[in-house]
Amino acid sequence: MHFYCISTALQASIVESKEMLESSSVLLFIVFVLLFISLLFVVLIRKNGTAALIWHEIIKEKITNFIMNQSKERRILNFVLQNAVRGDPCSVMETIDKYCSEKEWAMNVGDVKGVILDKTVEEINPKVALELGTYCGYSAVRIARLLKAGACLLTVEFNPEFAAIAKQMIEFAGVQDKVKLLEGPSEVIIPQLKKKYEVDTLDFVFVDHWKDRYAPDTILLQECSLLRKGSVLLADNIIFPGAPEFVKYIRNNPRFQCSTYPSYLEYMKVQDAMEKAVFLG
Template identity: 40%
Template sequence: MWLLAVSLPLLPVIIVTMTRYWGELGALYQHLLRDMLPWRSAVCIRSTHSFVFTNCTHGRPKSVLETFDLYARTHPSLSLGPQRGEFLDEVVQQVAPVWTLELGTHCGYSSVRILRLLPPGGQLLTVEHNPTTADAAEEIILVAGFKHSQFQLLSCPSEEAIARLRTHLGEGLLHLVLMDHNVGLYLSDLQALEFEGLLAPGCVLLFNNAHLPAAHSLLRHISSRPGQYTIQRQAHGLLELHCHQPANHSSQDQD
């Protein structure tokens, strides 16, 4: 009883705090689930895949996304969700990218969002380091109605994928990059993209959960290059970055 008596006056403060920082708390939970509790992440992936595959209308991307969102209302989920998904939609429609790179496929939610809005001939390269997760995601993307001619799923670490992207791009460059994998890899992967000269002038980069402490080095890197990058906006845990003067082998300045 004494615990209840002490905690009741604090209830309004707890509710206000959770409401105000709900996005940050959710992002922290996702970070813990994805990077610090891999066994729990694997369970989440299998459960999500089973629910979406069973309950969506095959061949309809909208139904696949709605089923993802329905699942996330009552279960832990690694998907971007509708708010950040709509943010992503806006960017894809504005950029109309020919080449898009996604680091962190997870169950395929953001892949489906991107693919349904790409212009004719647009291609998605999506990277997932866990082969079991990659297989589940690929099945969901195909269930949504997309073909291998529209996307390629690379099952390997992001560093390895970036090192061999040129074999997929040919003479092309990346117009849109979504990073939604390990936040601690954001800076090194951005530097790898710079070093390889893979970012097109005007390329837009989106970073999920860039407000977490693990992303501080990324933000320092960006702020130290005002002529190279501009932060366009940050909302719902997504950071939108515009690249003006991509670095290359000769001009990259390592931190």
């Protein structure tokens, strides 16, 4: 009887150990699968623009906003206010680039394509420039720092929160005397530029707002006689997220001479490009 009890206990122990082993194997398999999926997702984020934007703009940003009860754009501004040098546009740009490359991705033109923007502005030396899509004010600061005395940048932003943040960013950078921020939809503001804002023609236009507005607003600029012979448009993100209608329109229009500048999506290794279009009149 005693031997039987021991034997039964031993069998039960073996069965229990086997079950535990099987459970451990299943757990290890699940962990392995999760790690593999995580690794695959990390690779996708680095190489695939769509996956990267889904992660940064939808998943990560929404979670962080909820936890901190604060928008990403406000966090960018606060980081600049705490770490950049007041009145120094280059310090402001470098601080934004640091935040967006190390902490949270954001849709600024960035430091890589920013060089293309710089060279274009320096080449044109505009007296009157227009930016469509201010966001947090990064590119407005970048453009304004290169403008000569008496020159002006008009920058258009539809989102009231972004406009408020950009205004503080521009003032902190010390370029507020060269920048006029216009809040509202581009299709409403563009027809007002001549009468309300006393614009004759534009020397330079930086196009970096809603991608489906690129083509319509380019057409609107022509209809409102805001482009002169030699006016230059520079459009960002023509590959990713992409502006196919704009590219098709501008490259097939004999009134524009186009050049493409291959580059990368801001703060990523995802292929992108900028399109430069010179208005021939």
